[in-house]
Amino acid sequence: MIDLHIHTNATPHHATWTPETLADAAARAGLRVIAVTDHNTTAGVRAAQKAGARHGVRVISGVEIDSGFPAGRSDDLLPFKLWHVLVYGADPDTPQLQTLCRAVTERNRLDAEALRKRLIRAGFRLTGLDDLRRPPNVADIGTALGKSNDLPDRSLDDTDESAGMRYILTQLPGAYRPPAVDEIIAVAHDAGGVAVLAHPGRSKGVYAIPATAEDIAAMAAAGLDGIEVYYPTHRPDQVTMYRRLAQRHGLLITGGSDSHHPDQPLAHWPVAWCQDFLERLGSGGITK
Secondary structure: OEEEEEOOOOOOOOOOOOHHHHHHHHHHOOOOEEEEEEEOOOOOHHHHHHHHHHHOOEEEEEEEEEEEEEOOOOOOOOOEEEEEEEEEOOOOOOHHHHHHHHHHHHHHHHHHHHHHHHHHHOOOOOOOHHHOOOOOOHHHHHHHHHHOOOOOOOOOOOOHHHHHHHHHHHHOOOOOOOOEHHHHHHHHHHOOOEEEEOOOOOOEOEOOOOOOHHHHHHHHHOOOOEEEEEOOOOOHHHHHHHHHHHHHHOOEEEEOOOEOOOOOOOOOEOHHHHHHHHHHHOOOOOOO
16 A cells, blocks of 8 residues: 655644654555655755655655646636645755755745735735744745735635735735746656646645646646545546546546645555556665
């Protein structure tokens, strides 16, 4: 059994699995292969691999990168959709990957800083940012903006974060500059890894609009290597659709829990479901 999408406490302010508790829990759960895929950092991979070796669990090197890609249809309201791309199998210390991770984090910080000043000048009330004990990121700005209740045409279904981010993306073009999916694909390939689209069927407001067949086709044409077909919130019809799209475009299939904390269950996907992915990686990024 495998789980190819897990976060450790190397994910800043976002996850609590330590390498040791994760490796121990994976072994106890009968997992033979896992992947550590922290947000925009590979800082936890080496420690997780060492812990995995002690517990008889192979740990694949991974990282989950924030990104954007043009919307698949001309009638989409957003100029681009927000995606997460999983990069697997690259040496976690490779300069190309480290440069990308630093660039994503720094670009987000600078965009957040500029957005904060711009929105305050425009008369928006942004509260709570000074309580973060760290520089705010764009998501923090979106949440503060959503809480301000100053937004026009807010949907009743919006969370504060989604409402704020929708305004930023649609009304302030160019204010948020995540790297494009094809940029991440290029870095992944240059570093000897593979690029996989994370949770394509997840629905989470503006942050996760389920991928259409057009979206998958466009990213496959840009060099995408695979899609995360198996994911806890994917409906059976979505699993069927994404599996067929993977076959149509020659994409690898992966699956993972996206667990960030010990109280979020690890996945137990059969190895056979992701066999082509594991064969593609060979021994790259996997502990002996």
